[in-house]
Amino acid sequence: MLFPLRLMRNCSERALTTPRSGQWLARLALSGALVCTCVGTVQPAIAAPTAAELKEARAQFQAGLALEAAGDYKNALVKFNEVAAVRQTPQVMFHIALCLEHLGRWTEALGMYRMTIDRAREDSAQDVLENADQARQKLEARMPRLKIIRGKGAAGAAVDLDGVRIGAASFGAEMPADPGGHRVVATLDGKEVFAQTVVLKEGRVETVSVAVETAEAPPPPPPSDPTPKPLSIAPSQRTGYVFLGAGITSIVVGGMFVKLRNDTIDQLDSQCVGNHCSEALEDTSNRGKIYMMAANALLGAGVISAGIGTVILLQKDTESPSKPAPASSQVGLSAGGPDGGPGATLWGNF
Numbered sequence: 001m002l003f004p005l006r007l008m009r010n011c012s013e014r015a016l017t018t019p020r021s022g023q024w025l026a027r028l029a030l031s032g033a034l035v036c037t038c039v040g041t042v043q044p045a046i047a048a049p050t051a052a053e054l055k056e057a058r059a060q061f062q063a064g065l066a067l068e069a070a071g072d073y074k075n076a077l078v079k080f081n082e083v084a085a086v087r088q089t090p091q092v093m094f095h096i097a098l099c100l101e102h103l104g105r106w107t108e109a110l111g112m113y114r115m116t117i118d119r120a121r122e123d124s125a126q127d128v129l130e131n132a133d134q135a136r137q138k139l140e141a142r143m144p145r146l147k148i149i150r151g152k153g154a155a156g157a158a159v160d161l162d163g164v165r166i167g168a169a170s171f172g173a174e175m176p177a178d179p180g181g182h183r184v185v186a187t188l189d190g191k192e193v194f195a196q197t198v199v200l201k202e203g204r205v206e207t208v209s210v211a212v213e214t215a216e217a218p219p220p221p222p223p224s225d226p227t228p229k230p231l232s233i234a235p236s237q238r239t240g241y242v243f244l245g246a247g248i249t250s251i252v253v254g255g256m257f258v259k260l261r262n263d264t265i266d267q268l269d270s271q272c273v274g275n276h277c278s279e280a281l282e283d284t285s286n287r288g289k290i291y292m293m294a295a296n297a298l299l300g301a302g303v304i305s306a307g308i309g310t311v312i313l314l315q316k317d318t319e320s321p322s323k324p325a326p327a328s329s330q331v332g333l334s335a336g337g338p339d340g341g342p343g344a345t346l347w348g349n350f
Contacts, residue, residue: 057086073102090120090128144200145174151211157186240312247306254298264288
């Protein structure tokens with residue numbers, strides 16, 4: 001944006017001669033923070049400048065116009081700020097705003113344009129008023145805006161934008177901001193809980209939702225079932241227990257027949273003389289033989305059945321991927337008890 005030629009011709013004469021009004025001083029005092037931000041070194045003059053200071057300020061103003069025309073807005077801004085330190089006029093303020101806009105400091109430029117309009121209206125600088133108002137409208141149309149809202153869990157968090165704390169009234173509002181990257185940081189209890197960099201582009205509105213993730217409590221463990229679980233037995237184990245149980249039962253019953261057989265022998269020994277027994281004891285002798293055969297059969301079957309059940313259970317216990325099965329299992333049965341009497345003896349290795 002180039003300053004109109006008509007206004008540039010009048011700048012050197014009017015920039016340093018516009019009187020300062022009491023209303024401007026009161027308004028400037030109320031907006032001192034904005035003036036310091038936008039102008040930097042610009043401060044209201046306390047005493048009237050001398051003729052030498054005015055002459056130097058006019059020279060600085062002309063140098064600033066030349067630098068501005070050449071596109072050197074940074075150094076031009078330095079010159080205009082030096083002029084404003086001597087005498088602030090609508091013309092000087094306008095060029096300060098113009099340099100700020102070209103340097104990308106749009107929020108400062110927008111504020112300075114508005115102040116220039118107010119000052120130009122007070123000083124009846126109609127040409128500056130028209131140009132400043134047109135520049136303000138164009139810049140407002142181009143100005144990016146940032147809207148910050150509180151999301152989940154961020155109700156009590158403090159939020160900073162580029163290191164500056166955001167007030168409660170700014171949440172949800174479209175805040176004008178300079179184009180480029182901006183950093184939004186939220187803290188809770190002194191700890192950073194959210195951080196996001198957003199890039200603003202000309203004429204666009206970006207929204208940042210500040211959300212704080214809270215650690216959720218783990219779900220409670222399922223209630224324990226007090227009902228006892230039935231014992232799980234593999235089919236092969238069940239078969240082993242059946243054989244073992246049947247074998248023990250047979251041995252017990254066989255032992256009972258052994259007892260009956262021994263009682264019969266004792267009865268015969270008490271009633272027979274030597275090897276001669278009366279015919280009346282023949283039935284007793286026959287019962288003794290039956291008891292002996294039953295005892296031998298039951299004891300033998302019980303030992304075999306119990307041995308088979310034991311082998312099955314031992315094989316189940318030793319079957320494992322890391323443990324090889326037993327090399328061999330041998331079971332033997334011999335007739336006759338250990339004392340040479342009726343019965344059976346189980347022998348073997350596993």
